[in-house]
Amino acid sequence: MKRRTLLLSGLAGGTALLVGFGVAPPRARLGKAGTLPARAGEIGLNGWIKIAADGTVLLAMNRSEMGQGVHTALAQLVAEELELASLERLLLIAAGHDSLYGNVAMFIGQLPLGPRATEPGHETPLARLGAWGIAKLARELGINATGGSSSIADAWEPLRWAAATARQQLLGAASLRWKLPLDELQLKDGMVSHPSGPRAHFGELAQEAALTPPGEVQLKSAAQWRLIGKPLPRADLAAKVKGTARFGIDQRPPGLLYATVRHAPMLGGAPGAVPVDTALQQPGVLRVVQLGPYAGSQPAIAVVARTSWHALRAARALDIEWQARPAGAVDSAQIASALAEAARRAAADGFAFVSQGDAAAALARAPKRIEALYEAPYLAHAAMEPINCTAQILDGRVEIWAPTQVPGLARELAARIAGVAPDAVTVHVTYLGGGFGRRLEIDFIGQALRVALETRGAPVQLLWAREEDMAQDFYRPAGAAWLQAALDADGKPTALQIGSAGDAIAPRWLERVLPALAGPVDLPDKTASEGLFDQPYAIAAQRIAHLATRHPVPVGMWRSVGHSHNAFFIESFVDELAHAAGADPLAYRLALLDGLPRHAAVLQLAAERAGWGQPLPQGRAQGLALHESFGSIVAQVIELSLDANGRPRVHRVVCALDCGIVVHPGIVAQQIEGAVVFGLTAALFGRIDIDAGVVRQRNFNDYPLLSLAQTPAIETHLIDSERPPSGVGEPGVPPVAPALANALFALSGERRRRLPLF
Template sequence: MSSTKQRPAGGTEHPRNKQRRRFLLGALGVTGALVIGWGVVPPRSRTGVPDMFPASPGQIALNGWIKIGTDGTVTVAVPPVEMGQGIDTAFAMLVAEELGVPLDRVRTQTVTRERIYGNVAALVDSMPIHPDDDGKPWARALRWMLAKSARELGLIITASSSSVADAWQPLREAAASARTILVEAAARNWNVDPGAVSIRDGMIVGPDERRLPIEHLAGDASRLRPPSSVTLKPASSYTLLGTPAPRVDVAPKTDGSAVFALDVRPPGLRYAAVSLCPKFGGTLARFRESAVRAMPGVVAVVRLDGLSGGPCGIAVIGEHYWQARQALDSASPTWNEGPHATLDSDRIDAVLSAELAGPRDGITYRTQGDGLHAFDDSRGGSVIEAEYRVPYLAHAAMEPTNCTAQVSGGRVRLWAPTQAATLARLVAARVAGVSGDQVDIEVPFIGGGFGRRAESDFVAQAVSVALHANGRPVQVIWSREDDLRHDFYRPQVHARLRARIDGTTPIAIASRSVGQSILAQELGRTFGAPGIGLDRYTTEGMFDMPYEFAHQHVAHLNVDLPVPIGFWRSVGHSYNAFFLECFVDEIAAAAGRDPLELRRALLRAHPRHVRVLDAAAQAAGIEGSMPAASGDGRQAYGIAMHASFGSVAAQVAEVSLQDGQVRVHRIVCAIDCGFVVNPQIVGQQVESGVIFGLSAALYGDIRIAGGQVVQSNFTDYPVVTMASAPLIETHLIASAEPPSGVGEVAVPPVAPAVANALYRLTGKRIRRLPILL
C-alpha cells in the first residue's frame, strides 16, 4: 500500500552559511582541457533544427525536438531511456503544456545521436562542489564552463536522476518555439496580429474564435525562421503540469505490446547463449568445440575476449535460444583461474580494514574551520568514534543482461538496453572497426537499469558475436546466474567517523573512508584511460553534507581491488547516508540530545532541509522529539534525512522485531524535488527507491569465495517481496524551483532510518549492512 500527498512549501530561504569552506581539487584537470578549449566557443543551442529530428512520411519537424503529424499527433524527442521512471510521460507533459495540445495526442520517440540531446546536468553536477558554494563566483564560473563543455560533448546518458532536470528548460523552449511559429503562420494566413492568436487543445485560435488544427499550418510554420527568444508559460497558467496525469506507457505495458530489449525481433534473428569465466581475471583455456558444433541448430561458436571490462568466455549462436543453450551445456569449458583465484570476502575485509587503520591519507574532499586540528588532544570536550561497513551489491534488475547486434555492409545496428547511447556507439564502433557514424542504435524499453545499463560490456560482447553471424542480427542473452555473477557491483566500503562534542554541542566531524573508485574503473573500461584519483562519487553525501558543524574534514582513500564495480542506484549517497545519518544519531546520544532536535539545530541555515525533516516527522505522527520504543518494547521509530541529486528527502521508519526478525511496517517519506511535473510518478519513484534501498539494507550482500561471486539468483540474493513490503507514504513539498532528481533520492535514507529505529528498539548500534541482529 502507498499514498502520495503534496504539502505547501512555507518559509523562506536564509542566507548561505558564510563560514570559510575549501575544496582540494588537485585533479580538476579531468575536464580542464575541455573547459579551456571551449571556453570561448559560443554556447551551443539546444533547440536544434528540423534536420536533427528527421520526419517520417506524414510528419513535419519544427525543430530538433518537435514534429507534427498530418493526423494532429505531436512527436517529442526523448534522449533518456524509459526504464520505468516515467521519462516518456514527463517529456510528453512538458511539450503538451507548453505547446497547448492534449496529452493523449503526444507521442515519444527515442533519439540517440545529435549533440543537442546530450545530458548537460549530469556533467555539471559531476564536480565536488558543496551546495553552499553554488553562489560563489568561482563555482558559478566552473558550472558555466562545464555546461558549455557538456553541450559540445553531447553525451546522451540516463544517469544522476537528471533527465527531467536537464530537459526542463530546452524542451519547454523547443515547444514554445514551435508554438510561436505556428501562431505566426496562422497570423499571416489570417492577416491578424500574432498577439491575437493562441493554441488551445491542439487548435490554433484566432480573433472571433476562428480555428485551425495545428497540423494544417505545420508546413507553413516549418518555413518560418524560428524565434531568437521565446516566452515560456508561467506556472500560474499550467493546467497539466503538476497534475497526476496518466502515464503514456500504461497501455502498451498492460496489453503486452510494449517492446523491451528481449522482445526485439528483426528479420533473420539468431540467438546466442554465453558461458562466462566465473573467476575475476580468469581466461578460457579450452572447451569441447567439436561437441558444441555437432549439436542441432548451432550456427557458430565464438570465443569471448572480455571486452570493455566484461568477462572472457564462449558464445554459441543458434537458430533458437534453447538450441544455443543446450549446445553450450556440452562445451565443458576449462578455465585459467588467473591471479585472483584465492580472493575472498574475508581477504577484502582485511585489506580495507588495514587501509582504514593505516597511515595513507587519501584525497581530502572538504576541510572547514580547523579541520582535523579540531581533534587535537588539547581541545576540550569529548570525542566519539565509530566504524561502519557496507558490502558489495548487485543491481539485480528484473530483465537480465542482453543485447541484439547486427554487423552488415560496413554498418552496425544495435537494439541495446543502454543508459549511455553515446558510449555504446563508441564501443560498438571500436569492436566492429567502423566509425561512430556507421553505428545505429535503437533503445527499447528497459526492464530495470539502476546504473548497470550505463556500462557497455554487453554491447561490445554482442557486436563481437554478431561479427560471426554472416550479417544476420544476433540476440545475446545472459541467464540470471550470468547477470548476478558478472555485474559491476556497488563497491564495498569501510568508514571511520569521529565527532568532538563540547558539553551538549557537537562542534567537529571527520570522516575517512576506504574503497574502490568507480570513476577510475569506468574511465579504464570505456576509454582505456587511467584513473585520476579524484572521484566525487566516493564521498558524495558526505563532503556536501548540509549539517553545520564548525569544523569538518572529509577524505577518501582509493583502494585497488580486482572486483568490478560500477554505478549503482544513488551511487555514493547509498552508503554515505548510512554512515552519516547513523553517526548523527550516535552524536545525539553522546550529547544527551534528541536526534530530531539535534538535526534541526545543525540545519539552522538550511530551512529547506528542516522543512522536509519536519514534514516527515509530522506525517509519521512525531511531535517535537523522537518517541521512545512502544510500551511493550517491540516497536520504534527511526529518522534519517539526506540530500542528493538536487533534492532533499527525509524518512521515518516504523520497525518492530517479530521472532527475532526485523519487520518494517511503514516508511513515511517527505521529499522536496523542486517543481513536481507529475506527483503520481514521483510517488511511484519514491516507493521504488524505498523498496530498492530496503532490499539492500535487509538482505543485500555479494560475497566472494575462490575468486568469484557466490550468489547466483534471487534464492540467495533476495529482495523485498510484496508480502514483506511496508506501507509507504509519500509527502511532496510544494516548490517553485526547477525540477530536481527523483529516481534515486529515496534510496539513501532507508537504511539509516531503519538502523536508527532498531537502536531505539534494542539498544544495539547497527554499523554494518545488511542488518544482522
C-alpha cells in the same frame, strides 16, 4: 544575447546549481529544423519537435525508459507549452545521435560541492564558475546518457523552450496566413483558431511555421500551467498492462539466431581449452565464438543456436578448462579487512574533499569523543530483465536493439568492433526492464557485435543467464568509513573527521566506456565520497577525506552510487552523537541545520507526518534519517518491530521530499516507493561475497529481494517549491538504511554498523 538562468543537477548526487548561461542560453539547445529527419508529410520546427501531416506532435525522446516514467514527464513539458489537453496528440520518436541530445546536468552533478556552496540564491563564485565550465564541456561532448536522476533537470528549460518556440511559429504562421493580429489567436489541443472563425490544425500550418521566425518567446508562468504538476496517465502504461511493450529481450527481427555466454566462474579468469566439436554436436547449435574483453568484460565463450534454450543448454554442458586470475584469487573478506584498515588512516592519507578548521586538534582536546567504524559490502544490480542485446551486421551497416542507458556510447563501440563509421550504426533503444546503473555499461553490446560478425548477416540475440549476470556484474563497491566527532559539554559537535576507503567508481567507468577521457592517473573520485563531504550539518572543524583503493573486483554505478552507503555511515553516526548527547535525534539534527531552511523543512515534515514523539504500539520504534543527493533533499522515518526470531518487520516508511517543482506527482511517489523497496532490500539482505575468486550468490534464491508481504506502507509527502526540478529516481534510496538502523537501535539498544543489517 539575453542572459537566462538554468538549474541543473547531476549524475552522482551533485547538489543543484543555479548557473548563469550568458554564453549559451537554453535556446542554444534548440537545434535546427533539419536535425530531425523528416519523413513524408512531416515538418521539423527545431531539433526536438516535428509536426506530422495530421497535426500530431512528434517529440524526439533522448532518454531511456526503465520504469522511472521519463517518457511521460518529458512529454508533459512539451504538451504544456503547446497547449495540448493531454499526451494523446503527442508521439515519441527516437532522438538520434546529435550532440544536441547530450546530458548536461549529469556532468554538472560531478562537481564536488556541498549544500552550503550551492544553496539556491547563496551559491559561491566557485560553484557558479565550475558549473558554467562543466556545462560548456558537456555540451561539446554531447553524451546522451540516462542516469544520475538528471533527465528532468536537464530537460526542464530546453524542452519547454523548444515547445514554446514551436508554439510561436505556429501562431505566427496562422497570423500571416489569415492576416490577423497574433495576440487575438488561440492555440488549444492541436488547433489554432480566431474568434472570427478561421481554424487550422498544426499539420496544416507546419510548413509555413517552419519558415516563420518565432519572434519573442516566453515560457508559460506557473499560474498558467495546466499539465505540469498533474498526475497524467503514463505514456507507457497501456503497452505494459497489455503486454505489448517491447523490451530488449522481446526483439524478434526476421531470421533471428540466439546466443548465450559463459564467463570463467572466478573473477579475472578466462577460458582455456574449449571443446568446440562437442558443442557443435548439441541439438540446434550452429557455432561457438570466443569473446575478447569488450568495455570491461572478461574473455568468454558464446554459443550460437537456433533457439535460446538450445544455446543455454549447450553452453552449460561445455566442459571448459578455465584459467584463473594470474595475480591470485579474490576474497571479499580480505578486501573488507583492508578497507577497514585503510579507512582508519584515510583522514591523514586520503584526498580531503573538505578541510576547515583543525579537526585533529579539536578532537585531541575535546571533553568527549565519539568514534565508530562503519562498513558496507559489494552489491549487484540484479535488474529483473536479464542482460541482452540483439545485433545484425549486413551490407556494411549495423543495427542494434538494446536496453541501454547510453545509446551513443553503444554506437561508438559497435562501430569500432564492426569496422564501420558511426553513421553506419543504428541503435534502437528498447524499454529497459530495470537499469539501476547496470545498463550504463556496454560490455554486453560489444559481445553481441562480436557474435554478429560470425552469423553471416543474420541477426543474433545475445542473452546472459541470471547466474552470469550475478557473477559478472560491475558491483557497487564495498566501502568503510572511520568517523570521529568531538562533543562539547552540551553534547554539540565541535569537530567532525571522516576517513573513508573504497574503489573509485567514475575512473573505472570511464576506462571502460570512454577511454579517451580516462587519464593515466585517477583524479579524486567524487562519487566515492559523496554523501560524506557534502553532509549538511554545521560543524566548525571538519576534515572529510577519502582513500581511493583499487581491488580486483569490477565496480560501477549502482542506484544512488556513493550516497547508497555513505548516507548509512553519516546518518547512523549522527544518531550516535544525539544518543551520546542525550538528545532527541530530530531536535539534535535541527539544531545543526543552521542556514539550511529547506533541509530543516523536509525533516520536520517527515517527522510531523510520521507522528515523531507520539506514543507507538507496544514493541515498535521509529528511526529517522536526512540526506541530500542529486539536488533533492529526502527525510525518512521508519517504524518497525521485531518478530519472534528477532527479525525486523517494517510497518511504515514516511518520506518527505524537496525535489523542486514536481512535474508529475504520481511518478514521484512511484519512484520514492520503488527506492524504498530497493533500499530495504539492500539494507536487510544485500551482499555479494567472493570466496576463492568466485561470487557465492548466483540467483534470487541467495540474493533475495523484498517480497510483497514484507513491503511496508509507504507515504510520500512533497514540499511545495518554486525551484526547477531536481532528481527523483535515486534520492529515496540513501536514507533507508540509516533510518532502519536508527529504528533498530531505538528498539533494541543495539547499534549495527555493518550492512546488511541481518
